[in-house]
Amino acid sequence: MGADNFMNNVPRDIEATHEGPRAILQGARSLTRQAHPDWIYFLPILHFCVCLMSTLRYFVPGLQYLSVMWDFVVRVDFPISLVANALTPKFAPLAAIWVVVVGTLWWYLLSRVAEYLFDNFKSRRKSVAE
Secondary structure (H helix, E strand, O other), rough: OOOOOOOOOOOHHHHHHHHHHHHHHHHHHHOOOOOOHHHHHHHHHHHHHHHHHHHHHOHHHHHHHHHHHHHHHHOOOOHHHHHHHOOOOOOOOHHHHHHHHHHHHHHHHHHHHHHHHHHHHHHHHHHHHH
């Protein structure tokens, strides 16, 4: 390795060197743009958290009043709770798992439908205004 080969791979124009990563980062920002707004995840996460909070009554005896939360969840998850009510007499743990998992997915589906309707309404309004 001679003195003439030393630092051959170092670019001579420092400004051009720093512009490359900036251009890549700007492209990455457009690639990471969210496909859905954050509010879509609010109801499913709320449902899941309420279900977890209501199960604390089994582990902490002083929190028996949280059974009211479970009753609320079962009433709010109307189509899902029909299957859970059918499973409850013999398979209560399976019914609870059903309400937590499928109920959370149900609220996600409802949020996606609301997003679709909102976007559809917004695009119709935009086309009417033009």
